[in-house]
Amino acid sequence: MSAAPALSADMFDCRDAYVQTLEALAASDSRIVAVVNDSVGSSKLGKFRDLFPDQLVNVGIAEQNMVGVGAGLANGGKVPFVSGAACFLTSRALEQIKADIAYSHANVKLCGISSGVAYGELGATHHSIEDLAWLRTMRELTVIVPADPSETAAAIRAAAAFEGPIFIRISRMPVPELEHSAPFAIGRAEVMRDGSDITIIATGTLVHRALAAATALGEQGITARIVNMATITPLDEEAIVDAARETGAIVTAEEHVVRGGLGGAVAEIVATRHPVPMRILGFDGFQPTGSAEWLMARAGLTADGIVKAALDLLSQRRA
């Protein structure tokens, strides 16, 4: 597997927050079980395995079985965190996620690791940039995309306390710790910065880039509202309608294809409840090989790219 992009002192790999939280939960609750597909290393669960050998189930390289086994463990009273590379977990086992987890309302926590284009150089088979679209079609499956380590930790705790099926998209792409305006709650959007000229709705690794874009736009006299949409399902529709009504233009940004992800979800609400001009930033189809950061820049998924899209949208609106 490719090496993770270098971390600096103020940039973090959210997998660390994930496993530290899971270890803390497992220490006080023997129902917590990690289920992996030979992914102890890539999920950073080596220490968890050493601390709680009876609470780790390694099914080998078998994602369909991994998800089914997770449903069975929940039936037997466990709280399974089924943890594997997001690309394989969500696509290989999609029917199991549908039938065994979402439709069966199994109390299973699906953790998609190294989501998005984190495995940049490994190519489109290992990019997980379709997962939100696949999973978002199921209203019965809660979907969370944390933006930083503290939100990842909060999401894992919330998932453990939540009774029902949930998917958490965990990134390995370095992100900074953000200053939050409100504690994480499933289903609630967070307005991280207020503004009246335009709203940028971002999720996951794009949130800190959107905040940087807001600063750059501010230098040009444009106040941008920044909404962290950490919960994709159930979607905070009112926050979207408020943004449309109060700022009149919306840019969405996600480490995902432009079809059916956050942008699609926001557009469904905007189009039916309060139509305003929009831009959807994301990947347009399968991506070539290249580092994660190179792929992000190529698709305009940077602070500069968000600024450019925002200015373009505003100029079009004034025209």
Place this chain on the structure above:
Amino acid sequence: MVFEAGQGHPGGDLSATDILATLYFGILRYDPHEPRDPARDRFVMSKGHCTGALYTALAGAGFFPEEELSTYLKPNSRLNGHPNRTYLPGVETNTGPLGHGLPVSVGIAIAGQIDAADYRTFVLTGDGELQEGSMWEAAMLAGHRKLDKLTAIVDRNRLQQGARTEETNSLEPLADKWRAFGWDIIEVDGHDHAALFDTLGAPAAGKPRCVIAHTIKGQGISYMRDQAGWHHGVPNAEQYAQALRELTLEEPDA
């Protein structure tokens, strides 16, 4: 039920009926008033399309009133074409797409293994269903973990929807396949209640057990026996009356 609903899977229902009768009225420990009792034995219907047989067994076992069987496949009935645990007590997991029940059963058995619990887990699979790769992923893990409180029963009626299994994608040598995956094997006549009772109640062997139950699709009704066409056929009124006579059941008042 199939006659009244105008659809269903009677062939596979009838090949599985004696197995389900033996399980629910001889082997499984359960309390229909406490369907989520953590100590219960679990039964998973991996061949989820055979709800005619499953619902009849669950009603007979007291999980819901027998009168409700007449709602089978009707709009909004709890008796869906495939079983749903969220609204029907006694159902452990939602099945329907093939290849799902064994992985879930393996997960249940692993939970029991971790807890050193006493309950047993039984899963009934179709034979054609063993063409699904996910079944063998699960079989491999069960053998690896020596899940000796897990019993998989293969409804070996030798017919799948379209044709015979051996003409479609052959399963034989089936017992050898399970053995190679680390399972204890017992072959039994799937319509002999006494033999089924002894087999399903046999002491654990230190590894998971696969019971290959040799059955006849459409068992008990002469014109359905061993006919692929009755996988999801529906009898007409004359055939229905004949079926009831052959099964020595009374025809309901018209």
